[in-house]
Amino acid sequence: DGLKCEPGETYIMNVMVSGHPYWVPVYQGFKQAAEAFGCKTVFSGTPDYDITKQIASFEQDMVKQPAGILLHPMQADPFIEPINRAIDSGTEIVTFAADSPKSNRTSYITSDNLAEAKFAAEEIVKQVGDSAEYAVLENPGQSNHDLRVTALISYMEEHYPNMKLVGRQATNQDSNAAYRATGSILQANPNLAALWIPEAGSAEGAVAAVLEAEAKVLIMHADVTPTTLEHIKAGNIHMALNPNQGMQGFMGFMATFLAAHSDVFDPFNDYKVSGYNPVQIPYVDNGFAVITKDNADSFDLNVYMEGRDPS
Amino acid sequence: MRETGLIAIILVLFIVMSFASPYFLTWVNMRAMVMAFAVEGIVVVGMTILLISGGIDLSVGSVTALAMVIAGWLFLNGVDPWVASAISIAACTGIGAFMGFFVTRVGLHHFIVSLAIMVIARGACLLGTGGRPLGLFTLPPEFKFIGQGSIGPIPVVIIIFLAVVIGFDFMLRRTTLFRKVFYTGSNEKAAAYSGIRTKRVIFFTTTLCSALCGVAGIIYMARFGSAQPTFGIGMELNVIAAAVIGGASLKGGSGTIFGAILGAVLLSVVSSSLALLDVSVYWQDIIRGSILLTAVSIDHYLVKKRA
Amino acid sequence: MRETGLIAIILVLFIVMSFASPYFLTWVNMRAMVMAFAVEGIVVVGMTILLISGGIDLSVGSVTALAMVIAGWLFLNGVDPWVASAISIAACTGIGAFMGFFVTRVGLHHFIVSLAIMVIARGACLLGTGGRPLGLFTLPPEFKFIGQGSIGPIPVVIIIFLAVVIGFDFMLRRTTLFRKVFYTGSNEKAAAYSGIRTKRVIFFTTTLCSALCGVAGIIYMARFGSAQPTFGIGMELNVIAAAVIGGASLKGGSGTIFGAILGAVLLSVVSSSLALLDVSVYWQDIIRGSILLTAVSIDHYLVKKRA
Amino acid sequence: MTDDVILKISNLSKSFGPVRALKGVDFELRQGEIHALAGENGAGKSTLMNVIDGILQPDSGEILFDGVPVRIASPAMAQKLGVGFVHQETALCPDVSVAENIFMATTNASRSLLMNYRTLEQKAAEVLGELVDINPATLVRDLSISHQQLVEIAKALTLDCRVLILDEPTAALTEKEAQILFRIMRRLADKGISIIYISHRMVEIFDNCDRVSVFRDGQYITTRNVSEITPDDVVNAMVGRVIDELYPRKQTEAERSDEIILNVRNLNERSRFRDVSFQLRKGEILGLAGLIGAGRSEIVKGICQLEGEVSGEVALNGKTLSLSSYQDSIAEGIVYLSEDRKGDGIFLDMPIAGNVSALKPEQVANGFGLILRQKEESQAEALGARLNLKYGSLTDPVSSLSGGNQQKVAIAKMLSVNPKLIFLDEPTRGVDVGAKAEIHRILRNLAASGVGILVISSELPELIGVCDRVLVVREGRISGEVTGDRMTEENIMHLASVGGAQAAIQ
């Protein structure tokens, strides 16, 4: 009765590179929400960075006829057809952290990368002034990382024209590559004041290089790992912007669950004739947290995961 | 037949899985499983032929991605998608010829040449897309048909895949042209002494492999309706592994298309099974690697025993 | 000397770069450049020796990561970091022995065995960390010293690196033990007919390579103060490329440590230079690949001409 | 034979770096003749042939084919000119069937799109039929080295050629196969095909060839009709002196000893040989004769644990051995010189000095296991000098040596460890007369000093000339033994092919 799962009603969270730590708190949020409604959950996807494999795993999820799938589509367009097929066969689909906007998915839950970039830009200017040199590391080809970088650069160009971008290196989440690249940037730019890094893996390498060169560079990055967390506590990294993964999972579940239980809701629109799911939520911002020396202790994932089942 | 052992291993996996999961032996699952390796299978064909001739190609993933990017970029700039595809496949063939030149004329090793091309082609993908996927949603339906359509219950992709596999398997076994590939790979000197222009043969197999990457890239593009610059990273290991599991030698001279495809099937069945059984992602790699090692060992044992 | 060509190419790069960037020829930049490949250089040593014996190892990246994870996990669970490191290196040695077993006893090819181990070790990293990087900030300073400290102006990492390189280079050139590695790789059958226990030799080189991955992993851990389960993905290609550029043959029987390290230097100088000149990331891969291809071609030409 | 010159080479030179392999040589081949080439190891014979086949390009000089100057750029082009070549080292594709190997050139030249395996195998069986009984469908990698050589010959015979080059084709063949080959050669010559025949066996040259050209140190010396000269003249022209004795003095009755060095009893191997028992006495050189594939090599490899699962008793100097690997065998002082020099005898890409020291690198190392380069090189130098090895530098790879000189490196390797018992499988294959005599002398001295020597050879005159006693192997069994006056080609052939059931012929 009401908003409760039938026995055996299952919700699946499907991702690529399933071993990546990013998914861990997302799935916890997903699971906690599911437990509250008496639903079963499964964490699925492909361990590889491979679109064909993710599609295969998504189609295999479909075979099991779950009530809904919270999906992180590795690429937008390839998933249009599989998503629509899943919805036609009675499985509701919500996307998170990456979207497939042309598909019929009912919702998209994500962090606002533009907001993150804007916040980071303002913070950098606040710390080093509005006419200084800065550099970025990047990971071309991964959309959210790209957005964090390009948005920050264009924001700077627009609002702080005296901020000079002096280095731009692709390090692809590899701490060793980041170590190398940062070392070179530091050599070429002795006046470098700030470094913006769109993910934490590269930040680990970058901070090692900065410490080794004994340079005074303000480091800011997105996401967080235990190591960068310690560097934040030690003051080596100024600040990290961490998407609220728990909320992402929690809201992801809610959106999927509500889509699957849309019979409780009769909105004032044309859903009955158009055939759309009445619970359409185009966009949910899960927000981000600002991690500094002061609040760093709350972001220890290993502490958080103690006593919790990762799968 | 060399492949009997592999077939047996795959059958055993099938039987085990059909008991372990009610979903395994469904049409939809079978279709998903074949779709997962069909296009890559075309690259496996090219790689197997190249391995037989004594070469190797690490650039297959990048070149496949580049094929998508070139065709996608041309299409977005107003070129007819079929023409764009033809140009793209021609470009990939050109890349293969370029590698062939460095191997046969300059005298470098396939490994290092294809490694450099792998880096260059990936760079070209980034440059051509600015690092962002190209959305090709507007591709005309008759073009998308080759990637997404079905003829009866059979997806077009699978039909193309089977045509390529059967065609090349036949040619490799029966035509004089492809026998020269075996001779060259088995003992290049002996082949040359018999008047075979071994450099041409190696040039040909190198070029063919890249051309097939081009074909695969176009099918991927039609299937996904997009071109991703980071597509196919790490594909080379998968593809080489399939060929080697299927009996191709890294030293050249031996291998079959049929065996290589069985290798691809084995890898795909294992991956699919783990996903279907909801094995924890933290265990999947360990199990996958162990099954691979076990399967290859059993196959090796069976082959040795028979010999 | 086989390496003269490479040295010349590197020198030319140095001269060009010192004109192109005022920062290039500074002590700090040189130091950073050496630091950038020093630890990986230890793996290059192991790989070169393995290649000489006729083997190959795709698992080096995963095993290096696993070394970090094992030592890090033990440390977080209260084990003394030095003891944890010793256990971790021993475990990596065990992995190498395991691979050696499959290669020499079961008779599988290095390629496929190390591919399976690459997957398994990566899985073990995930399992051991739950997919999350281990923060090892609390490692005692005297331990971190091996990764972050300096003796005089010279970083400890570089000292360790030089010790490993010089030690193995000397042994490879001079000792009877390593001479057997060359015999085995040059012609395994002839080596067996000369009374060399070729399987033991291959077992040894396979094990040694993994053990050196273990050492590298520990140094990385001390240096970065963390253990990332995703560390070292794709490292194998870099490492093999360095060895091959330096003159090691994928067929076995030839190669030098000195050359392989020059190969690593070349790759590193190119990367550093591109970063130092702030070349657009969209162009870097293309330029990097092209320089690699050009350098290898020139080196090949010089070697051939001299012969 | 006519007097029409089909191939004429004048003033041709070829160098490999500092090594001048051919110095302005001349050569003339007439239609329908069998023309022998003689010369010491490293004289340049194979190099000249490689030039004719387009494998090597000369530095200078002229090649006239039918009086027309040609540049032979590749083997493919040589083929078009009608040159067929049986190489000194077999060059076959191991992963491919015998039939396909034989018809590789035909397949290459054929216009047809598809392979026709059935006719291919039929035709291969026809060509092989005359030579040897091999299933054309077997992979070449499964053949013994002598069978490979026969396949190589069959391959050349199928070529529709005008000039057929045979570079030491009989080095691994026994008398029987060699005689068949000579019959075929004569038939071809009668059809007008010109044959260049390279061999170090004077008897073969004088029995089967029309003319002989002699080379020395890369220089052309002379061409003569064989009817006009004697073997001694040829040897004299090759070596620059007359070799006084081809074979060393044999053991005298008085020197005969009852002391047994090697005692083999009831040696069996699952499929390869049965009930092998024999003794090797101190001071004697024991020979092992038999047809191709009789199992001589396998018996010897079985004794020293290189191959097969062997049961039976082996005693060395009275001590029963329990060998479980070849390493054990070496540790006991038993070494084996392989018949397949390229496959498992030498390390082609490694330096000469490193090859010679390979059996026991510890010998040229100091107490810490460090190899002393000087010690290593002086070892190679000393053994090389004993065997008259021709080389540029000891650091050159063995691949830069001529075939016969590679064989000397393999022998030097065996001698380097001062073994107690040596099995030599075709020890002088490809070695020139002078060096051969030297090797025989060395073997005799070793035997006299108490080292056990067992020689396998397909060259009956060599066995008869060198050995004190010869055992004959037929189909995996010892079919008899000959000594003294009984040691004749007829007796040995008889035991090897038909007889054998009767006890040893004393």
Ligand SMILES: Nc1ncnc2c1ncn2[C@@H]1O[C@H](COP(=O)(O)OP(=O)(O)OP(=O)(O)O)[C@@H](O)[C@H]1O
């Ligand atoms: N690839 C090579 N590199 C360097 N030197 C070579 C090479 N091939 C042959 N030589 C040298 O050329 C000379 C002639 O060698 P070739 O093989 O022609 O001798 P050959 O008369 O055939 O001797 P054999 O009777 O031993 O076969 C030798 O001194 C040999 O060392």
Ligand SMILES: Nc1ncnc2c1ncn2[C@@H]1O[C@H](COP(=O)(O)OP(=O)(O)OP(=O)(O)O)[C@@H](O)[C@H]1O
């Ligand atoms: N690697 C192999 N695989 C299969 N059969 C083999 C192999 N080597 C030898 N044989 C076969 O074993 C038998 C004995 O060969 P072996 O080499 O001992 O004969 P042999 O008397 O030394 O003659 P030769 O060496 O002149 O051929 C032959 O029938 C041969 O074809």
Ligand SMILES: [Mg+2]
């Ligand atoms: Mg010769």
Ligand SMILES: [Mg+2]
């Ligand atoms: Mg033999």
